[in-house]
Amino acid sequence: MTDIDDAIESRLSRLAAETKNVGPTPGFEARVHQALLTHQEATLWSGILRQGRLGIAAAVIAAAAAVVLAVQSERVYDSEVAVTYGAVELGW
């Protein structure tokens, strides 16, 4: 090891020791806590909105299925009524 290498190592060690006790400024933990809470709230709301959008999509699909089912049922009912009516007419 040269003198320069020794100088580098001792300077690094000294700076490491002198900056060892450096900590956050007062109120840092509270600021982080607040940021986490705000982030958590935003995540919650976006989750609710996402779930809400899924709910609306499911409701639209269910409504469309219900309309299709209703139309089909009406057609079946109409044709059955027509057959019955025809049968009654035949009976006459």
Place this chain on the structure above:
Amino acid sequence: MLGNVSDAEDIVQETYLRAHRALVDGQFDGRSRVRTWLYRITSNLAIDALRSRKRQRVVSDDRAVGVSDGLAAAEARVALTELDDWLSVLPAEQRAALTLSVMEGFPNAEIARILGCSEGAVEQRLVRARTTLRSSIRSTDDD
């Protein structure tokens, strides 16, 4: 690593937010230890900040030091400024490796896990960092 408490606090806060998001989304797979994982997020953010600082060439005067004792705070402030100025000649990856090794006392294997590279790459970065510091001392002596 950043030589500036204000920047370091921003990075630590962002680390907690990212870690929280990753935990909520189930992205932390548990393959590494939580401490290593948090150091990895912090180091990546710090390296990005150092790169952007070099691009912007902005020197912040805000070097507030959060130690309670006034005398210790003054000493730490001087040491931080000295460290920041001295290590500013290093590329961000070398600075990160050297800081994790000398300041945090991590072994090379742990540094490799934190920085997401091989142990050989860590050794190379440390050697190159010391070579650059040696050159900077020589050039200072020549001046």
